[in-house]
Amino acid sequence: MFPFERIIQIDKNSKIPIYKQIAFSIIDAIRNGMLKAGTHLPGSREMSKMVGVHRKTVIAAYDELNAQDWIVIVPRKHVSVSDRIPLLEPKKWNIHDSKTSYEHSFELPFRSINNQINTNKSSIIPEIIIDDGHPDVRLSPIDELLKTYRSYTSKNYSIKNAHIGTDQGTLRLREELAKFLAETRGLNILPKNLLITHGAQMSIYLAARLLLKSNSKIIVGKPNYPVANNTFLEIGAKLVEVTVDENGLDVDAIEAVCKKEKIAAVYVIPHHHYPTTVTLSIERRMKLLQLSQHYSFAIIEDDYDYDYHYTSSPYLPLASGNHNGNVIYIGSFSKVLDPSLRMGFMVAPENFIQQCVALRKLIDVGGDGYMQNALANLIKDGELKRHLKKAKKVYHFRRDFLDNLLKDKLQDYIDYTLPSGGMSVWIRLKPKYKVLELTKIPQLKIIRINEEQNAFRFGFASMNEQELETTVLLIEKGLKSL
Amino acid sequence: MFPFERIIQIDKNSKIPIYKQIAFSIIDAIRNGMLKAGTHLPGSREMSKMVGVHRKTVIAAYDELNAQDWIVIVPRKHVSVSDRIPLLEPKKWNIHDSKTSYEHSFELPFRSINNQINTNKSSIIPEIIIDDGHPDVRLSPIDELLKTYRSYTSKNYSIKNAHIGTDQGTLRLREELAKFLAETRGLNILPKNLLITHGAQMSIYLAARLLLKSNSKIIVGKPNYPVANNTFLEIGAKLVEVTVDENGLDVDAIEAVCKKEKIAAVYVIPHHHYPTTVTLSIERRMKLLQLSQHYSFAIIEDDYDYDYHYTSSPYLPLASGNHNGNVIYIGSFSKVLDPSLRMGFMVAPENFIQQCVALRKLIDVGGDGYMQNALANLIKDGELKRHLKKAKKVYHFRRDFLDNLLKDKLQDYIDYTLPSGGMSVWIRLKPKYKVLELTKIPQLKIIRINEEQNAFRFGFASMNEQELETTVLLIEKGLKSL
Known part of the structure; x- marks a missing residue:
């Protein structure tokens, strides 16, 4: 007898109803070529004992398989795998095989895109993110x-x-x-x-x-x-x-x-x-x-x-x-x-x-x-205009607040020109400091760093005064420790 | 004197502040080459008389132009177009010229996309739209x-x-x-x-x-x-x-x-x-x-x-x-x-x-x-699952309701196979009727028509019974009148 108890995987904690889990397992076995066209399946009573579920659950699974044309039910006679299933060579025995198709890489050649832009791969969001000029959505x-x-x-x-x-x-x-x-x-x-x-x-x-x-x-x-x-x-x-x-x-x-x-x-x-x-x-x-x-x-x-x-x-x-x-x-x-x-x-x-x-x-x-x-x-x-007016006032203040902070805390390390508008400052590090060193500060993530110019964008608009201060102090600490 | 009163267009009903309208007009004149680098502009008092606005409005306009580097203000001396403006050949006199740049077609070669797909160009939405299988968003x-x-x-x-x-x-x-x-x-x-x-x-x-x-x-x-x-x-x-x-x-x-x-x-x-x-x-x-x-x-x-x-x-x-x-x-x-x-x-x-x-x-x-x-x-x-369950029940009913309507009203005109699922029926017209005739019904818009197959998609899911009935009766009337 086919080892149904081995191919039918039941997880009682899963949200998938058990009858569906049984049906999916049998479909997998047919697809793998383990169950061939015409093969008889055990009757519902027998199967329920083999798998350890209620008979009604097996009947529901068979109904599902029947509705999907995978099996043929001849009442009071037998249940068998549909004759219309094409013949497949069985794969190497591996019950997880069919479940892991997406574990394979995509094998066909496809064009590849330059993906070196700074991405936030890590799902851990660091304490402080210096963006490249975002609005403060809280406003x-x-x-x-x-x-x-x-x-x-x-x-x-x-x-x-x-x-x-x-x-x-x-x-x-x-x-x-x-x-x-x-x-x-x-x-x-x-x-x-x-x-x-x-x-x-x-x-x-x-x-x-x-x-x-x-x-x-x-x-x-x-x-x-x-x-x-x-x-x-x-x-x-x-x-x-x-x-x-x-x-x-x-x-x-x-x-x-x-x-x-x-x-x-x-x-x-x-x-x-x-x-x-x-x-x-x-x-x-x-x-x-x-x-x-x-x-x-x-x-x-x-x-x-x-x-x-x-x-x-x-x-x-x-x-x-x-x-x-x-x-x-x-x-x-x-x-x-x-x-x-x-x-x-x-x-x-x-x-x-x-x-x-x-x-x-x-x-x-x-x-x-x-x-x-x-x-x-x-x-x-x-x-929208009222919002722009309000935000402009806030960002103007933040720009000047950051300007003072930078002059106060970082003037030995950096050069910059205060922009007349916008939401970020372009900060160039003095030659003896390397911008890449800033990426080593664990609590900090800088979205836009330019290694060639030894510089980074400091988006100030999205941070309030306290956040600006914390950020600048963190950078100061990082640069001092070099 | 330069005919400022002719180039300065003031629309008192516009939402654009008048000082800005004046500034925009002068910028246009500079850009058109009508006002050249170094040209003196009238003093604010004189200009306010020429244009018929308050002097303060002219001053605001000049401040705006100055802030944008178009003009130079030498207090108590003169106002003149900035020397840094490059020399331009004046265009043919046409005060609307600069305002209508986007009335031109884009002149450079660009790739063109096949745009023959049925679009809803008209902004008038017809009484009845037969979509190609949309859900009923009301559910x-x-x-x-x-x-x-x-x-x-x-x-x-x-x-x-x-x-x-x-x-x-x-x-x-x-x-x-x-x-x-x-x-x-x-x-x-x-x-x-x-x-x-x-x-x-x-x-x-x-x-x-x-x-x-x-x-x-x-x-x-x-x-x-x-x-x-x-x-x-x-x-x-x-x-x-x-x-x-x-x-x-x-x-x-x-x-x-x-x-x-x-x-x-x-x-x-x-x-x-x-x-x-x-x-x-x-x-x-x-x-x-x-x-x-x-x-x-x-x-x-x-x-x-x-x-x-x-x-x-x-x-x-x-x-x-x-x-x-x-x-x-x-x-x-x-x-x-x-x-x-x-x-x-x-x-x-x-x-x-x-x-x-x-x-x-x-x-x-x-x-x-x-x-x-x-x-x-x-x-x-x-x-989401509850919604799907509910919607499935409703759409099932609508599919069967449409099936009965089609059999009852349109069986002399069409052929179709009722689908076991989905949100639309593929309706083929009998050879003596042409599907394009349906596009001539003014109250009706059919999203997906296939002329080659003399057929169309009837999205039934988005219509309730009354809407389905009205639509089928409209098609019947249209086909009868042929």
Whole structure:
């Protein structure tokens, strides 16, 4: 007799009903080739004794197997493995074999992505995380947002078609956002010029996938936001790096490149270049627009940090100037409200937006329609602006508070230029100290470290004064002990 | 004197403060080359008369321009356009020019995506929409979900790091989901084998981007889910179509193809093939797994419809069998809870999941951590299972109700096979009627029509009895009038 008691694994503590555990075990045995087509199974009474369960449980298991066509039940005669099961060579005896398919590695060749970006592999969250410029979500009107969200989902009539149009973003959100961008950035656009994405990164990805072919050239700053660089590389494009100085991208260097070779696009972060936090000057902005016209390249303007300026007004975006439609403007609410919310946008001419929508539908269909409409309400009510005003005040204070702390505690170790806006400070260690040493402080995790420049980003916006102080003291202690 | 009154556009009804409107207009004039570097601007008193606003408003405008480095203010002397502005040739006089950059089309070459899939371009939502198999969101425990969501976001300590780990999906959700998939599908996996995506489509996209190179071959059913086909084509892969009959994909045809050429992957929808709703038989499932081992191809198993079976149990997924890790299993909560929620998953070996995470971070960083944890709670509480049980009962009733309606009202016009599960019926029109005629009914919108097969998908799950009746009567009227 087949050793059913050996292949049927019953775990009384499992949430899986026992009859299902029996059925799954028998299916495994059939799949392994251990039980062949036509093999008779023991009657329910006999099986119940072999396995030590109630007979009714065995009957339920057989019913399940029968319903799934694995076995044939001839009442009052016999139960047997279906004849339609193809013949399989039995595998080496290993009852766990079928359960461990996913323990194997995926064996077929597949493209591999550069995965060296700093990830939080460890599930242990360290005491202190220095992020690269996140908002303080404790200040965000998330609760306001969710109240509206719930008010949508609780209405039967409003939820039935909530997903319609979310591939581009709900019309309601695009209408409110177009007004908001006009008021804050001088962008004169219509809802058709807007695409709502899951964040700035998705806008970068979509624009890059459409603009760049294999071996297309894109100009980026050196150093640059590494996730953007990896996106362009993943698509097969070639990076052409130009220097970033205290006024941003060196546009003369861009001109020199354009004279020599065809450039498909320039990726620029005009407010608070990542990682160095510098602002692209007005002269360079105008020259860049001129070059874009003259050499016909697209500008991907990643303006994620526009809303936070403390000691001066922000420069208007390149996108608000004359560019005949060749500027793709990118912004994000993750930086304004909450990195968990995943909502950003892209501004571009209608033909480009339409193609982005087509691509986006292949990537993830659409967004969360309720959340989009809830955000539309937040903008309409003025709540977003009130939040920005409040947050700006708090972050301004925190920036200055950190400035004092750094001067007080770390001036022997570091150099930095206080940025006029944004949510982080670019801190360069003096040559005798190595930034990698900071990664050895066990309670501390720094999200963005740049070894080449011996520097790191200190996101100050997400920390209150006490947290800033604790963090700086921890760094001081770490550096002192070297 | 420069005609400031002509270039300064003031709209008193605009939400943009007037001082900003003045500043924006002057910036436009500088950018257009109309106001050159060094040009003196009128004093604030003079300007206020020219434009007809209070002097303080002009001063605010000048301060803004000064802060943005467009002009230089020499107190008690003059105000002039900054010398650092590069020289520009003036454009043809057109005050609206700079405001309409996004009215231009994007002029540079960019890749274009096949965008012929049925879209809901019109913002008018017709009275009746026949979807292609959506759940009835009015039954979904969205409110339960949002209660938990809010309980997370209202706690200061829980929100600070909520975004960490959402690139793969929060550990909490992956743990609960691994248990759920074991109980419902016999999948024995660990959280590391799971990736949380924005839905089944994103899982398809990620898997395809990693598996398929330009000119790779992928086997798909004929007909197949057109969005999946477009995804594979967009990546540059070649489709090899095999027949789908009443038992699903023809696996003998797959074997014949594999004997002739190298196949990278097979895309299969084993439960309720899209669009025809047939189920892949047990024999074919086993043969397909054998072929996958023998010819070394990946199987992309899109099992979006697993949870809804009425008259029989579902077959266990291919992914629960022996496959040495080469089955990528895809599921979605959009089909279970709400198409607006955008949450799905992928099961695969760890090395493949890790590469998907790396690619996913380039596409959209991560998901909504609060929502992921709220869903984890819904699973843990058993709420998801209770919902599925309730919904299954309702949809079963609706399927049979529609069956009776179709027999009663439309039997002269159509043929169909009632599916044993899922959320839609594949309805073929008799040859003398053309499915395109149905698109002419003004109150009706059908999401998925297949002209070649003269058929359409009738998603019944999202309609209550009254809605089903109204819809069928409308179709009857439309067909009668032909």
